[in-house]
Amino acid sequence: MRKPIIAGNWKMNKLAGDGARFLLNVREQLPEAEKVEAVVCAPYIHLPLLTEAARDFPVGIAAQNMHFEDSGAFTGEVSPEMLKDILVDYVVLGHSERREMFGETDESVNQKVKAAFNHEMTPIVCVGESLEQRENNETFTFVEKQVKAGLAGLTEEQAKQVVIAYEPIWAIGTGKTATSEEANDVCAHIRQVLKDTFSEDVSEAIRIQYGGSVKPANIDELLSQSDIDGALVGGASLEEDSFVKLVEAGANA
Numbered sequence: 572m573r574k575p576i577i578a579g580n581w582k583m584n585k586l587a588g589d590g591a592r593f594l595l596n597v598r599e600q601l602p603e604a605e606k607v608e609a610v611v612c613a614p615y616i617h618l619p620l621l622t623e624a625a626r627d628f629p630v631g632i633a634a635q636n637m638h639f640e641d642s643g644a645f646t647g648e649v650s651p652e653m654l655k656d657i658l659v660d661y662v663v664l665g666h667s668e669r670r671e672m673f674g675e676t677d678e679s680v681n682q683k684v685k686a687a688f689n690h691e692m693t694p695i696v697c698v699g700e701s702l703e704q705r706e707n708n709e710t711f712t713f714v715e716k717q718v719k720a721g722l723a724g725l726t727e728e729q730a731k732q733v734v735i736a737y738e739p740i741w742a743i744g745t746g747k748t749a750t751s752e753e754a755n756d757v758c759a760h761i762r763q764v765l766k767d768t769f770s771e772d773v774s775e776a777i778r779i780q781y782g783g784s785v786k787p788a789n790i791d792e793l794l795s796q797s798d799i800d801g802a803l804v805g806g807a808s809l810e811e812d813s814f815v816k817l818v819e820a821g822a823n824a
């Protein structure tokens with residue numbers, strides 16, 4: 572049984588103090604950590620306040636990106652060592668917005684995934700096809716390529732700990748959710764790819780989230796699918812009530 576993981580991706584929203592208040596307000600309402608893993612993915616400058624606010628409460632804190640080197644002449648970048656130093660446990664890698672707007676590639680995602688493991692952080696690796704690719708029936712092959720390249724060179728033990736977020740680009744922020752069957756089909760395909768690439772143990776252990784217009788009204792149905800183990804939620808994770816409902820849905824899945 573894979574523990575559901577519900578992550579709120581705040582993207583470039585909220586001021587740091589508002590983020591910390593959000594956590595202080597929701598933390599007592601969140602279900603026990605045995606039932607669900609709750610994560611908030613926040614802008615870099617919020618992270619020290621958030622890891623402090625989340626201390627002793629069942630919510631993990633994620634960065635939305637990082638560099639793969641520990642230090643050096645990379646102006647404007649933040650390193651895995653810096654994140655670990657302020658107690659960040661997760662890092663979102665290869666979000667489609669970073670791939671589209673900031674030049675992230677499968678190769679850089681792979682370097683960052685390895686760097687995350689070097690610093691004992693859990694990578695949440697995002698994959699997903701564009702509308703054009705879906706219409707051309709390229710979804711499976713495209714997502715397969717992203718998964719294989721993103722996880723290349725990992726040991727089985729590392730691969731088991733990766734979280735994959737399947738986020739069809741056409742469903743992000745559009746209000747258009749993939750139907751739960753469509754989402755599950757791709758997640759099942761990803762699991763098959765993991766089985767072929769690593770082993771059955773890896774494919775059974777790894778958690779696959781769905782992302783793209785998830786909200787309290789549709790999360791139960793998505794989580795009821797065989798291969799969807801959680802959600803990566805943008806817009807609907809910004810409100811406290813809605814975030815708590817999403818995490819509760821994970822606990823009840």
Ligand SMILES: O=C(CO)COP(=O)(O)O
Binds near residue numbers: 666743
């Ligand atoms: O990109 C997403 C999460 O990473 C999804 O965003 P929305 O939930 O706003 O569609």
